[in-house]
Amino acid sequence: MQFTMKSATRRNVFKGGAALAFAATLAACAPMASEPDVVDILASNDQFSTLVAAVGAAGLAETLKGDGPFTVFAPTNAAFAALPAGTVESLLLPENKDTLVSILTYHVVPGAVTSDQLAGQRLDVETVQGQTVHINATDGVRVNKANVTQADIIGSNGVIHRIDSVLLPK
Structure with missing residues (x-):
């Protein structure tokens, strides 16, 4: 049972990391709203x-x-x-x-x-x-x-x- 929980935790960490990386990529592509006119x-x-x-x-x-x-x-x-x-x-x-x-x-x-x-x-x-x-x-x-x-x-x-x-x- 402990092995399953570690695998599930590891999968969640990887999913979370992938989601963060995807969000960071999107943010880098978005125009900077704070750039001064x-x-x-x-x-x-x-x-x-x-x-x-x-x-x-x-x-x-x-x-x-x-x-x-x-x-x-x-x-x-x-x-x-x-x-x-x-x-x-x-x-x-x-x-x-x-x-x-x-x-x-x-x-x-x-x-x-x-x-x-x-x-x-x-x-x-x-x-x-x-x-x-x-x-x-x-x-x-x-x-x-x-x-x-x-x-x-x-x-x-x-x-x-x-x-x-x-x-x-x-």
Whole structure:
């Protein structure tokens, strides 16, 4: 009788181990739900706090948390600080929301575009706002007159390129 119980116990252990291995394999194949999107990445970095505040004031956070993919040319706090005095505060007022939305969506290109896809090229690319930005990637990467100071910050729904000035639509 003892032999039978040991065999049964051993079978249960093997079945349990097989079930755990199968569950682990499934978990490894499942997409990571916790991978940060472009908004989460920007919000987690203090150098983008002005951009994050502007995205919130414009009501664009949920859009940028969507499926995408998006390419975001993200100006730093220093880039916003270089605008004429009072500009940022004025843009954050509710009555200037349309202007703010226009400026912010001018920083977003549909699709996930990494620096290696741009290397050596000069392109005019349409933004979500509807106008085009000029990208010159023949010596570093410039977007209009802004320099990309950090490229290829990858999120679950797109890519972020840090830039050193705010892009203003024409």
